[in-house]
Amino acid sequence: EALVPRPTGRRRTTAAQLQATARLSGALPALDKGRVLSAFKQGASPMGFSPSVVHMVDVLFGYSWSTDWQEGWPRLVWPSQEALVSETGLTLSGIKKRLRRLIDLGLIRAHDIGTGRRWGRRDKKTGRILQSCGFDLSPIGERMLEFLAAAAEHEARQQEARALRGACSATSRAALSLTDHALEEGLAGANWLALAEAVRHLAATARLQKDPMQLVPLAGRLRLLHDQV
Numbered sequence: 001e002a003l004v005p006r007p008t009g010r011r012r013t014t015a016a017q018l019q020a021t022a023r024l025s026g027a028l029p030a031l032d033k034g035r036v037l038s039a040f041k042q043g044a045s046p047m048g049f050s051p052s053v054v055h056m057v058d059v060l061f062g063y064s065w066s067t068d069w070q071e072g073w074p075r076l077v078w079p080s081q082e083a084l085v086s087e088t089g090l091t092l093s094g095i096k097k098r099l100r101r102l103i104d105l106g107l108i109r110a111h112d113i114g115t116g117r118r119w120g121r122r123d124k125k126t127g128r129i130l131q132s133c134g135f136d137l138s139p140i141g142e143r144m145l146e147f148l149a150a151a152a153e154h155e156a157r158q159q160e161a162r163a164l165r166g167a168c169s170a171t172s173r174a175a176l177s178l179t180d181h182a183l184e185e186g187l188a189g190a191n192w193l194a195l196a197e198a199v200r201h202l203a204a205t206a207r208l209q210k211d212p213m214q215l216v217p218l219a220g221r222l223r224l225l226h227d228q229v
Helices: 015-020 033-044 051-061 081-088 092-104 138-142 144-185 192-208 212-228
Strands: 109-111 119-122 129-136
Touching: 033 051, 033 138, 033 144, 051 081, 051 092, 081 092, 092 109, 138 144, 144 192, 144 212, 192 212
Parallel strands: none
Antiparallel strands: 109 129, 119 129
């Protein structure tokens, strides 16, 4: 007879969560909360995080105190399900799905008993978190350099793409200037209309591309067409 595991109230650890947090040490250096959130938002799109993930992280950071990001201090938040529903406009099921998504992505860690009830207690003098049941934001802080590196690589690729699109545009203008001259003078030796149309087609394709790997061959084909003209 198959044994059915009893509910424990604990969250299940998933393979995705383990993979996403495998390189994290759990160290809590002093960080600036605003800079951590800014770094995450810069790297979110290049790393493939959806707008819904970014929004949920933004909401959770709103419950964190700036002082929580001192060295060695816990970075936990404990908003209730009702508060999150009210703030995001999502259903309770939607909230659970988004929180699970953040956990699987290695952005937060769960410190709760699986009931949805969260609470916390701070030192009245220092404000340091003494006990809590909620979500740990420290993985985002520890991955700050990863987010910044992803953002920098994305910006470098964007700059390269802009330069290549500019080169394609310049080459196409030069080629079309020559085909216009050939048509005005009635020069023989080539189908100037067909060449001009080929140049325009490649130039239009290049204007829509954002990936340098796609733009490099387009730039090469435009140079060949220019040389042919």
